[in-house]
Amino acid sequence: MGGSGGVAVMVAGLVLAVGGCGDGGTDGRAAKSSAEPEPTRSPSSSSAELVEWVGDMCESTVALENLRKGSAADLKEIQNSDDGTGMLAHAHALSYLSTTPADVETVAGDLEALGASGVPAADRLRDALRKKVRRVANELGARPPAVGLEYAESTVADVDEQVQSLTPPEPDLPALTEKIPRLAAAYEQAEQCAPGWKPDGSSGEGDSPAPDPTGPLPKAADGKNYAACSDGACEVLVTSTADITAKGTNVHVIVSDDSVTFQSGGGVMQFGGAGGEAGFGNGLKATVVAHDKDGAVLRFGLS
Known part of the structure; x- marks a missing residue:
């Protein structure tokens, strides 16, 4: 009986020892898990895809800004043109009416080709801007050419009003970057979002104008005769x-x-x-x- 009791004690001790090892291992892993959480992606990091997406959005925004500025300048020049016949203003108006709808359509197409960013707020901004630009592009495209030809100067003012409406919805992209760190990081890396960026790749200030690729005009055989x-x-x-x-x-x-x-x-x-x-x-x-x-x-x- 004494031997049996000793075995029992030994078995119990063994069980306790094994149990203790098991419990200690579990507690150790739990402690390690608590002390060393799995690494996660930094909220300020940005993928190459997001940088490209943000750059494309900035490029479309710059294109719309240039459209608004150019349209306002054209309207002013047409309204202030005075060659005594009105023909110069009419010709400028015809040129404006023939090119502006195509320019707006180009931006609309670029926005429609832009996929999702994976950032819900940014995608909502894209959708709202896309809808606004598409509406104006469709309205300009549906304008009868004959109306523009006969009433070119007055039609320019109507078209310019539509072009001036092409502003980014709020909150715009810069505003979103203040709230979304990884969007801010992508905005910082995208070259199209840099101040003064131009579509031709020049940065703006300090750049020399590109030489005219066509060179000087050839000499006319009869000059101005x-x-x-x-x-x-x-x-x-x-x-x-x-x-x-x-x-x-x-x-x-x-x-x-x-x-x-x-x-x-x-x-x-x-x-x-x-x-x-x-x-x-x-x-x-x-x-x-x-x-x-x-x-x-x-x-x-x-x-």
């Missing part, structure tokens, strides 16, 4: 406006920084650069040989 066009064949330079009579056809030419406009017999033809060709119905045609901010070289001829 518009009388040389009387027989229907000439090559002349127009730096602002000119009245040219070629083979009995009177043509009023208006040259601006971004377009060349021909007006004859109530018809208007406008071109955005070199290569444009205007026909006047009697075999006479005028070709834009070259065009830049200094003027345009035009070649008149008979087909």
Whole structure:
């Protein structure tokens, strides 16, 4: 009996010893788990995908800001234009009305191609801005061209009002970065969000303007001697406006920084650069040989 009791004690002791080891191991792991939590991603860290997304949003925002500034400047120039005939203002208005809807559509398309960021508040901002820009793009695209042609100057004011409405909803992206650390980190890294960033990659202040890729205008064979066009064949330079009579056809030419406009017999033809060709119905045609901010070289001829 005594031996049996000793065994029992030994067994009990063994059990206690084993149990003690087991309990001690569990407590140790728990303590270690409590003292050393699993590493988590820093809230201020940002993935390359988020940086790219934020950069694209900033790029669209800059594009809209440039659209608003450019539209306001165009409207002011059109309203203050005074060449005695009103033709210069009309030509500028036509140019504005032909390019602005496409510019808004481009931004709308860029926003619609932008996927989700994974940050709910940022995605709500994208959706709201996308909806606003798409609405204006659709309205401008649905505007009848004939209305713009006949009432070009007054139509510009209406279009500008719509363009000026294209501001980011609140809270905008900078405001969101103040509340969301990882969005702030991505904003800091995205080059398009830097102050003064421009779409061509230049930073703005201190940068020299890029040279004109087209170079200087070629010399026009007849210079500004518009009388040389009387027989229907000439090559002349127009730096602002000119009245040219070629083979009995009177043509009023208006040259601006971004377009060349021909007006004859109530018809208007406008071109955005070199290569444009205007026909006047009697075999006479005028070709834009070259065009830049200094003027345009035009070649008149008979087909």
